[in-house]
Amino acid sequence: MVENKTISKKTQFSGLSKEFPILEQEVNGYPLVYLDNAATTQKPNSVIRSLEEYYSGFNSNIHRGVHTLANRATDAFEKTRKVAASFINANENELIITKGTTESINLVARTWAEQNLRSGDEILVSASEHHSNIVPWQLLAERKGCQIVKLPITSTGILDLGAFKKILNPRSKLLAINFVSNALGTINPLKEILKLARAYDCTTLVDAAQAAAHIPIDVQELDCDFLAFSGHKMYGPTGVGFLYGKYSILEKMPPFLGGGEMINEVSFDGSTFLDPPLRFEAGTPNIADVIAMKEAFDFLSALEMEDLRAHELELIEYSEARMKEIKGLRPFGTRTEKIALFSFTIDGIHPFDIGQLLDAKGIAVRTGHHCTMPLMSDLEIEGTVRASFGVYNSLQEAKKLWDAVEKIQKKYGGT
Numbered sequence: 042m043v044e045n046k047t048i049s050k051k052t053q054f055s056g057l058s059k060e061f062p063i064l065e066q067e068v069n070g071y072p073l074v075y076l077d078n079a080a081t082t083q084k085p086n087s088v089i090r091s092l093e094e095y096y097s098g099f100n101s102n103i104h105r106g107v108h109t110l111a112n113r114a115t116d117a118f119e120k121t122r123k124v125a126a127s128f129i130n131a132n133e134n135e136l137i138i139t140k141g142t143t144e145s146i147n148l149v150a151r152t153w154a155e156q157n158l159r160s161g162d163e164i165l166v167s168a169s170e171h172h173s174n175i176v177p178w179q180l181l182a183e184r185k186g187c188q189i190v191k192l193p194i195t196s197t198g199i200l201d202l203g204a205f206k207k208i209l210n211p212r213s214k215l216l217a218i219n220f221v222s223n224a225l226g227t228i229n230p231l232k233e234i235l236k237l238a239r240a241y242d243c244t245t246l247v248d249a250a251q252a253a254a255h256i257p258i259d260v261q262e263l264d265c266d267f268l269a270f271s272g273h274k275m276y277g278p279t280g281v282g283f284l285y286g287k288y289s290i291l292e293k294m295p296p297f298l299g300g301g302e303m304i305n306e307v308s309f310d311g312s313t314f315l316d317p318p319l320r321f322e323a324g325t326p327n328i329a330d331v332i333a334m335k336e337a338f339d340f341l342s343a344l345e346m347e348d349l350r351a352h353e354l355e356l357i358e359y360s361e362a363r364m365k366e367i368k369g370l371r372p373f374g375t376r377t378e379k380i381a382l383f384s385f386t387i388d389g390i391h392p393f394d395i396g397q398l399l400d401a402k403g404i405a406v407r408t409g410h411h412c413t414m415p416l417m418s419d420l421e422i423e424g425t426v427r428a429s430f431g432v433y434n435s436l437q438e439a440k441k442l443w444d445a446v447e448k449i450q451k452k453y454g455g456t
């Protein structure tokens with residue numbers, strides 16, 4: 042039996058939930074326990090305030106105005122780029138602002154890959170990828186006649202390094218891999234994986250959508266070619282994302298979308314384009330949300346990464362102990378290197394029903410395939426229940442979750 046004393050441990054994160062007004066509510070008569078952070082996180086007051094300040098104080102289009110408001114908006118927008126770049130240890134001119142991870146990956150598929158991949162080239166994609174890191178490559182493979190090669194994962198939920206070494210060959214031209222799996226919560230040993238790929242001159246794209254709010258990212262240390270992440274999964278607004286690319290690669294890439302903002306000169310004889318990153322940012326961007334995103338970076342940066350990890354490890358240790366006590370519970374993604382994300386099934390109860398029963402108690406989780414249908418099919422399941430924790434979730438909330446899951450199992454699960 043997991044002792045209650047574990048629950049009384051305090052971390053610097055207790056009290057953080059007060060910064061998030063949405064968490065103050067009751068759902069179905071119970072205090073909300075929001076455990077769907079892998080889908081999207083909630084937003085702190087500072088982010089919400091920033092949106093209001095922009096629209097009530099200096100709403101203007103950016104990069105083209107000469108007036109005071111336009112300059113203020115441009116400065117604030119570019120400030121986010123600066124902060125985002127420093128968050129992952131990149132240079133500002135290597136940081137493209139997009140709508141999200143999905144757009145970032147599609148940008149690479151439509152530009153770099155379109156220009157550099159040829160018929161017969163292999164695109165290596167791990168079996169645990171989100172659809173956003175599979176479908177753009179399938180579309181590209183159809184256009185260019187490339188082969189998609191699926192990289193198997195181990196039973197604990199990370200890339201199978203042995204198999205990867207055997208698959209790598211001179212035709213391997215692109216590796217598309219997640220830092221953290223959104224369906225399993227497992228952290229891939231990325232440095233080692235990228236090093237193996239580099240030995241074959243294989244360009245690397247990292248999907249860091251689930252990593253950015255949980256583990257430090259240093260693109261210099263990783264030495265990846267591209268890295269994509271989304272603001273809304275790291276306490277920022279929706280509709281903001283980032284693509285890092287090595288400048289030496291970006292500068293050779295053709296534009297993604299054509300239009301205003303990304304051009305140098307336009308005539309009916311042809312057009313010339315700006316240098317990166319603006320070359321890849323056509324049209325009016327999501328100005329308000331990009332500006333507010335700076336507050337999310339500031340919020341995360343103010344938390345000590347070591348404390349953040351310690352907080353997650355507490356949640357992991359406790360949750361794993363509780364999961365072992367629940368009959369018929371099958372956990373997925375059991376590698377110790379993981380974030381506080383728990384994916385499981387329970388014998389005899391459909392994940393969707395578990396999700397609904399938890400919702401009736403005010404506990405929000407995700408159920409289904411989590412946009413990883415190929416992974417679910419490899420695991421021979423339809424889907425899982427996924428409880429994913431954020432910085433504001435406490436051990437008390439983990440206890441509420443597992444108490445509720447235990448009750449559901451006792452009432453509806455097989456004996």
Ligand SMILES: Cc1ncc(COP(=O)(O)O)c(C=O)c1O
Nearest residue numbers: 141142143171173223250251271
């Ligand atoms: C690992 C991973 N990659 C990509 C995405 C897509 O992110 P977005 O919808 O913000 O573009 C998600 C979203 O859940 C994800 O978890």
